[in-house]
Amino acid sequence: MSERIVVVGFGPVAARLVDDLLPAVRTGLVRLLVVGQETEAAYNRVMVAELGVGRTTADALAMAEVSALESDGVDVRLGVAVKRIDRARQHVVLADGTSEHYDRLVFATGSRPVVPNLTGLNPDPTGPVLPVGVTALRDLRDAEVLRSAVAAGQRVVVLGGGVLGLETALAAAEEGAQATVVHNGPFPLGRSIDRGSGSVLTASLRAGGVRVAGNARSTGVETAGPGGSFSALLLDDGSAIDGDLLVLSCGVRPRMELAEGCGLPVGTGILVDHHLRTYHEPHMFAIGDCAEVRCQDASCVECRTANGPSGLVGPGWRQAEWLAEYLVVLARDGQSAADALEALPKEKPGVVMLKARGIDLAVTGDNLADPWDEELLEAGAASGRPRRQVSQWADPEHGRYVKMTTRGGVLEGFVAVGMPRTAAELVLLFERSSELPADRSLLLRLDGPDQLDAGATSKDPQRTVCRCAGVSAAGIEDSVLEGCSSVAEVSKATRAGTGCGSCHDDIKGFIEKHFQATAAH
């Protein structure tokens, strides 16, 4: 009998795992049961805000189709939660009372939004009942709520200056809503960016039609709207921000009650080793938002400096791909073959890119040091390891700002606002740990207008005018001097213009210039 794998949760990360396991399911090497609490199969949650402002459709977000999976032999249960896990019997017990055996179990339970402690909001973290007009924008129904508000041009208050909050506010503003971002620091995106980029970002948000309320501590929500719905966000200075919809964007927390409930060790997330195995139960795994990779080896440097789940989907997908291969090898070739697989490589800090039409922002790593910050720059520079270097460009008037923090020419962090091509290159250079050009300004110039038509207006007589036939400006001028007075004649004499013909206008120019000059005499 082939092994049965049970996947708990059916979000984007589980979808990737299921996809990669499909070939093994089709051949009967493994059997697969996927249990999802939502009634929909996996969809791309990362784009829920886009759906909420009407920029895409739920169909286009789908990452899996139940009928297709079922015809491949996958057992899919949707709209039903896993109630508990019986480790001794290797059973999952579902909310509908049924229980299912597993040989391997994968937690892909993801995370849930943090509901801040505000008066007027239910503080129960596992099952918050939010007042009408308050949403955490996590699933398709939340998106529908935002959709109605945006379509009606209502006032949307976003609590939280993180990436998702900014994306939601910007998109809502662009699509016709009145959007306000409320955050508690001096600038949005908190500690991941520095003051310079924070200031430029704030200005850009305002230019994009978003109201920004910084250094604001919220204390409660007022529900004096129709039918007891949200009407204002209350701040600790006694002021209030009026609105029709409150979007909570205060981060996420791993969903790990099931793991905890069956006695598995947890930290920030469900603790797993470099093979994504839970502690003490090597046939149970966790991936994605709910997993925290931190092995039990005290000497492991990688884990000593690890920061818990990143909350980004990229690392989750890489875990899913890796685990699928591991599970297949395990089922096909046994434990020792699976253990021989190379462990999942260490994740670099994730790059955050604002999904927004009006603002280009990319940021990653540590950006706190300034170019003259000796203490921060020297930190970690020992035994031949070079010190940090910081290069910076600020042009707030035009909404542009770049800071690059490097060690030995390789990026440790960067932030780029308002410079899309520069940002795109920096992301690649960071991801690949490539050395930056010694002249950092080269990267800034990628967004300059001089990049496009370099050399096109050269007056060098040796420059090639007709590439196809290899004829220089001088060659054409000579033929005109010798009496050619039409493009056809120049072509006959020099072959210029006899290929693609795109230099005909240039040749005409030479002829006209010559005859104008002659006429003037």
Next chain:
Amino acid sequence: MPNGADTHCPYCALQCGMTLTPAQPQAASPAVEPAVILDVAGRDFPTNRGGLCRKGWTSASLLHHTGRVTEPLLKGSDGVHQPISWDQALQLITAAVKDTQREYGNDAVGVFGGGGLTNEKAYMLGKFARLALRTSRIDYNGRFCMSSAAAAGNRAFGVDRGLPFPVADLDTASVILMLGSNVAETMPPFVQHLQGARDAGGLIVVDPRRSPTAALTSDGGGLHVQPTPGTDLALLLGISHVVVHEGLTDPDFISTRTSGYAAVVRSLATFWPERVQSLTGVPAHLIRDTARLLAQGAKTGGSYILSGRGVEQHVDGTDTATAAINLSLLLGLPGSSRSGYGTLTGQGNGQGGREHGQKADQLPGYRKITDPAARAHVARVWGVDESLIPGPGLPAVELLKSLGQPDGVRCLFVHGANVVVSAPDAHAVTKGLRSLDFLVVCDFFLSETAAEADLVLPVTQWAEEEGTLTNLEGRVIRRRRALMPPPGVRNELWLMAQLAKLLEAPSTFSDDPETVFEELRLASAGGLADYSGIDYAMLDRGEAAYWPYPSGSTGTPRLFGDGFAHADGRAVMVPVTPSKRVRSFADGSLALATGRLLEHYQSGAQTRRVDELLAAQPQARLLIHPGTAASRDISDGDYVTVTNERGEVLCRAELSTTVRPDTVFLPFHFPGQESANRLTEAVTDPISGMPEFKTSRAWVRKASVIKEAVLAVTGLPLHAKEAS
């Protein structure tokens, strides 16, 4: 004696119309030998409209080149080639084939063909291999060229014709997306057909380099999209993502003319523009702009997507071409009268050459060699028992890897290919050739591959022969003889006919091109590439013959108007995703892309012998970004080494902001120390067998002073020195 001719250029697949006319004898010239010198002139033909590039203009100078091989040459034990008679040559070959096969079996003899051969030669080469040499081991250099696009086209449309529409259709398009194709250098007269899109601001060029074609997008001509090498697939998924999510698809077309839509949409969900930006280096807004322009074009003047080797010559080339096709299907382009998808065929007869049996897995008419009905049909035309036709052989890279290996090929025929320069991992290929028991190379010059041969056979050039080719739009055209070849030079059809006789082959082997074409018609009848309704007379009348052209029909200028070539008439959308193979460029390495220059063609065996072209581009130059060069202390014109685990190239550097800082570009037309293919890897696409030409990892360093001093003394291009 022919007296000039209306024919086509010998080089690329645009097959520009040209007229060859005997020049007036020069009065002052001493009458050593009254050789006919030909004048070249552009001729009005829909692909080139009278235009020619430098390669075409100078093509006739090779006919009387002093380096021409005019007698069979046998390599002596001293390694020096000496002339022998044709009789001796034929006897030697016959003996070599028989000895090899007696000792090692029939498949120890192999054939490597070329996409520059006429339809007649390509057809006959496949028949010769299977019936006279009785081997399955035949493949050709088109595997390095069109195989990925072909595999993707077959998978999606059920048929592979490079452009399924006449090239002049492009003139009225308002948007043209060029994927990894540098036509401004590879087929310059083609640029005329981009003018309409440029005028409409709708030319979009995807190329890591600001190539001359990419530069055509400046001044409002359109967009240049500059992904880092090897990430085209992700880019295309990003563009498709925007098309789906912004509701820019053509739902009627998708529901009535395609299958597989839902699965493709699911596969696109995770490729939102910002994520694609982090994979490709292309700003998210450019990805969105590209999608919107394409959709807008499809609704107005027409949108075309054209793919080239830049996106196809990768280990994921078939999937990348598939992603381009999926994008075109989402937008409803294929089969429309004013929009479409196509791939730009490279070699002169790259289209016809891939249809008539030069491929390891194929029989004439684009038939599968494993299909019993196809085998029965071809066996009937050839008048042999079906069991005499061997099964599928090995694709090019595998064939070359097998040279000299146990159970590999030990005796090889090469026709119209210069694998020492053009195949990936050139060092390994050269080693393979040297390990052969017997190597026969047919060429007009002592190319780098011919120099390795035991026996070199002199064959006709384009202006000395009759035949047909099939250009990039699937149109069959005539090549005509303008003058007689030098004495001692033979046509390959004659060679195959003679050898077939000596090897006691069944069936018939004519040396007359028209007779061979008549047989090809029958063999192709009923196949996908059906030529049965085409004959020399109609081509000579100037009729435009696009295949499929079944007998009794009027041919097919535009495919897919009524349906696609699958049983249900629908195009198939196949979900594809980028490979998980992660490339690290952490240790100071750069992405090396290879490609072409305007002045040279393929391995340069011909164009490096044209004085004007060699003078313009005498040696390989590595394009490197000034910033990348600065950190390596490299100045413009310095000699640099480009190295990786497979080999080293020594050449000059050219500093240019047209390349990305993380990428260097090296043309592949040069041999020896400048040979780009010493660095490319012989890993291949799992579906098409296409090697990875476009993205290798390499380290670039300034060459040591000693090397530079030696070069400065001689002052010669490196390859010229090697040859001397």
